[in-house]
Amino acid sequence: MTTGDHSMADAAAMRRALELATRGPAKGVNPRVGCVILSRQGELLAEGWHRGAGTAHAEIDALSKLAPGDAQGATAVVTLEPCNHTGLTGPCTVALIDAGVARVVFAVADPGDLSSGGADRLREGGVEVTGGVLADEAEALLDDWLFAARHRRPHITVKWASSLDGRAAASDGSSQWITGSAARADVHRRRAAADAIAVGTGTVFADDPSLTARAPGGEFFDAQPVPVVFGRRPVPSDAAITRHPHAPVFVEGADLAVDLRELQRRGIRSLFVEGGPTLASAFLAAGLVDELLVYLAPTLLGGPRLAVGDLGVASIEGARRFEFAAVVRLGDDVLVVAHPVSSGAARSSTSINEGN
Numbered sequence: 451m452t453t454g455d456h457s458m459a460d461a462a463a464m465r466r467a468l469e470l471a472t473r474g475p476a477k478g479v480n481p482r483v484g485c486v487i488l489s490r491q492g493e494l495l496a497e498g499w500h501r502g503a504g505t506a507h508a509e510i511d512a513l514s515k516l517a518p519g520d521a522q523g524a525t526a527v528v529t530l531e532p533c534n535h536t537g538l539t540g541p542c543t544v545a546l547i548d549a550g551v552a553r554v555v556f557a558v559a560d561p562g563d564l565s566s567g568g569a570d571r572l573r574e575g576g577v578e579v580t581g582g583v584l585a586d587e588a589e590a591l592l593d594d595w596l597f598a599a600r601h602r603r604p605h606i607t608v609k610w611a612s613s614l615d616g617r618a619a620a621s622d623g624s625s626q627w628i629t630g631s632a633a634r635a636d637v638h639r640r641r642a643a644a645d646a647i648a649v650g651t652g653t654v655f656a657d658d659p660s661l662t663a664r665a666p667g668g669e670f671f672d673a674q675p676v677p678v679v680f681g682r683r684p685v686p687s688d689a690a691i692t693r694h695p696h697a698p699v700f701v702e703g704a705d706l707a708v709d710l711r712e713l714q715r716r717g718i719r720s721l722f723v724e725g726g727p728t729l730a731s732a733f734l735a736a737g738l739v740d741e742l743l744v745y746l747a748p749t750l751l752g753g754p755r756l757a758v759g760d761l762g763v764a765s766i767e768g769a770r771r772f773e774f775a776a777v778v779r780l781g782d783d784v785l786v787v788a789h790p791v792s793s794g795a796a797r798s799s800t801s802i803n804e805g806n
């Protein structure tokens with residue numbers, strides 16, 4: 451084959467590998483990965499995909515469909531750089547080399563701190579390696595997994611509802627409900643899109659939230675975020691979160707970076723932080739916010755219950771800068787979506803349509 455023939459065949463096989471990848475689970479610790487194995491002449495020999503943590507990786511799944519020796523001189527086309535470490539399964543690099551694969555084509559480099567380095571290992575083993583084929587498509591497919599792997603933490607959305615004068619509760623602590631039904635329905639849709647939803651113990655004591663994602667009629671959405679409670683105080687044994695479909699996760703919150711890393715290790719790629727003000731302020735002060743959702747109600751509450759507390763900003767030069775990504779009218783309320791300026795932390799796409 452000429453180089454031109456290679457690149458057309460590689461792209462066509464990668465498109466198929468991307469389709470295969472979508473058969474895997476969209477959530478969890480491991481990414482969705484697909485693999486196509488082509489003969490020296492470019493004929494399809496085998497296909498594989500990954501079915502989730504603890505099961506065969508896509509390359510191994512594809513190789514398992516071949517008899518010994520069949521992959522000699524073959525090309526493996528994989529949506530993610532083959533892994534180079536022994537986890538619940540062995541390194542795919544070694545399996546590909548042992549099978550006699552001559553070329554490996556992949557779309558996106560593996561950013562995992564343990565699993566990366568596969569391309570170098572393959573080259574050391576005498577395999578010709580090409581990366582970046584249909585990289586944009588693979589980036590879109592692996593969006594939230596890649597974000598979490600690159601940042602070593604979940605993508606973080608901080609949300610609050612406030613009055614026009616920036617209060618998150620009335621003076622007595624009551625905050626249900628500041629905004630109307632359209633805004634609350636929007637929050638529930640976004641909860642369902644997140645892997646986990648977090649509150650501080652203060653909100654559990656004040657509001658006893660269920661942290662489920664529900665349609666306006668009260669029915670549960672199919673996807674339910676894992677409830678996460680930040681804080682040291684034990685929550686009441688009969689708290690509503692104890693009846694959540696997922697067991698609640700409790701973290702102390704003393705070191706947010708450590709806690710977030712642990713959540714990522716558990717397969718949580720996106721975290722929806724619903725407050726209250728103390729926890730939201732801690733995330734903001736630590737610069738651990740990738741998206742801000744502020745639901746503004748046309749009311750005034752006055753008093754001490756500010757939506758955000760001290761952020762360590764002493765003067766205007768130290769202001770935390772965000773840029774507006776969308777402003778959406780929701781019934782009588784307004785949703786402002788903002789991203790930190792030049793964070794580079796935005797995901798390549800969002801599953802929520804801002805345009806309505």
Ligand SMILES: NC(=O)c1ccc[n+]([C@@H]2O[C@H](COP(=O)([O-])OP(=O)(O)OC[C@H]3O[C@@H](n4cnc5c(N)ncnc54)[C@H](OP(=O)(O)O)[C@@H]3O)[C@@H](O)[C@H]2O)c1
Pocket residue numbers: 609610611612617618619623624625626628649650651652653654656657680681682683684702703704705706724725726727728729730732
């Ligand atoms: N308008 C809204 O959108 C909204 C949303 C939620 C709540 N609220 C209102 O907010 C009020 C409760 O506010 P709140 O500020 O007390 O609740 P909170 O932010 O939910 O909880 C505060 C607690 O979080 C824990 N925590 C864990 N990690 C932390 C960290 N790194 N930094 C600081 N705290 C950390 C601490 O608990 P420990 O002491 O246990 O360690 C702290 O006391 C209620 O009135 C509620 O109705 C409003």
